[in-house]
Amino acid sequence: ETIVETEWMDNGGQLHRGVEDGPISLVGGGLIKQLKDLGWQVNFDLHHQFEEVNALADPPIGKLRNPRLVASVTESVAKVVGGHAKNGELPVTLGGDHSLAMGTISGTLEQHPDACVVWIDAHADINTAETTGSGNIHGMPVSFLLGIETSVPQFAWVTGKPLLKADRLVYIGLRDVDAGEKRILKERNIKAFSMHEVDKYGIGKVVKMALDHVNPKRDRPIHLSFDVDALDPSVAPSTGTPARGGLTFREGHYICEEIWATGLLVALDLMEVNPSLADPTGIQQTVTIECSLVRSALGETLL
Ligand SMILES: N[C@@H](CCCCC(O)O)C(=O)O
Ligand SMILES: [Mn+2]
Numbered sequence: 001e002t003i004v005e006t007e008w009m010d011n012g013g014q015l016h017r018g019v020e021d022g023p024i025s026l027v028g029g030g031l032i033k034q035l036k037d038l039g040w041q042v043n044f045d046l047h048h049q050f051e052e053v054n055a056l057a058d059p060p061i062g063k064l065r066n067p068r069l070v071a072s073v074t075e076s077v078a079k080v081v082g083g084h085a086k087n088g089e090l091p092v093t094l095g096g097d098h099s100l101a102m103g104t105i106s107g108t109l110e111q112h113p114d115a116c117v118v119w120i121d122a123h124a125d126i127n128t129a130e131t132t133g134s135g136n137i138h139g140m141p142v143s144f145l146l147g148i149e150t151s152v153p154q155f156a157w158v159t160g161k162p163l164l165k166a167d168r169l170v171y172i173g174l175r176d177v178d179a180g181e182k183r184i185l186k187e188r189n190i191k192a193f194s195m196h197e198v199d200k201y202g203i204g205k206v207v208k209m210a211l212d213h214v215n216p217k218r219d220r221p222i223h224l225s226f227d228v229d230a231l232d233p234s235v236a237p238s239t240g241t242p243a244r245g246g247l248t249f250r251e252g253h254y255i256c257e258e259i260w261a262t263g264l265l266v267a268l269d270l271m272e273v274n275p276s277l278a279d280p281t282g283i284q285q286t287v288t289i290e291c292s293l294v295r296s297a298l299g300e301t302l303l
């Protein structure tokens with residue numbers, strides 16, 4: 001059974017919510033029927049229960065922007081995703097800001113402590129409060145999840161008991177990584193396949209090498225966290241931090257099809273679709289590919 005839930009947060013951590021506005025209604029409507037046609041029982045979960053943390057009450061902490069809003073939203077996502085995972089459901093989270101992955105991955109690891117994380121992204125999202133340039137927390141979730149960043153009290157709920165281990169994480173698609181992040185990836189020995197490796201070996205070999213690293217015996221549950229900006233901007237234009245030279249339409253789908261084929265998928269995030277950042281055709285194109293990637297990750301095959 002899957003659940004589909006939506007939290008919309010753009011780069012500044014502002015919360016756009018509700019199916020009544022933006023293409024999410026497209027996703028909510030179209031995607032649910034598409035997944036049911038694949039044979040899934042879908043329980044569409046939309047959350048409104050975030051307390052209104054307005055900008056005044058949420059001044060930056062150091063460089064971090066909207067820290068209290070992001071901390072409260074991600075903590076509630078962890079509870080909701082963890083709850084559904086406990087029920088034996090497969091949470092599918094449509095974002096919305098990649099900071100939400102602090103919640104989804106915490107939720108998964110509560111229920112599946114030996115899970116591994118496959119992170120598809122142009123970015124490493126592993127900045128600390130000190131290395132971040134933008135102060136946008138969507139560039140930091142992995143440093144919280146690994147317990148590298150522990151100085152922000154609002155995030156004690158995740159950094160207090162870091163559940164993710166560096167050898168259970170692997171990246172595919174990196175091409176826009178900050179200097180501080182490159183240092184952290186090296187120091188922590190984190191496996192990362194950039195677009196250079198995708199060019200060099202092809203996506204088939206890269207996905208095999210990535211899984212060989214985090215799941216050598218193919219016996220660990222997999223949490224797939226897919227940032228839509230891993231795709232080339234010509235393929236998925238409506239996203240907050242586009243970077244040229246990304247994955248093709250097919251490479252993105254291959255990753256989802258191959259992860260599904262392992263039979264080990266326990267959670268899926270499709271993140272950083274930001275409807276306010278493109279023209280209507282660009283939004284439609286991005287939402288359509290988002291739905292297509294979800295279907296591929298949930299069993300839709302070409303033949
Ligand atoms: N590294 C940049 C860009 C982060 C992009 C976040 C996206 O991958 O979720 C930053 O820290 O601001
Ligand atoms: Mn974002």
Ligand SMILES: [Mn+2]
Pocket residue numbers: 098121123125138227272
């Ligand atoms: Mn990301």
Ligand SMILES: [Mn+2]
Pocket residue numbers: 121122123227229230241272
């Ligand atoms: Mn990204």
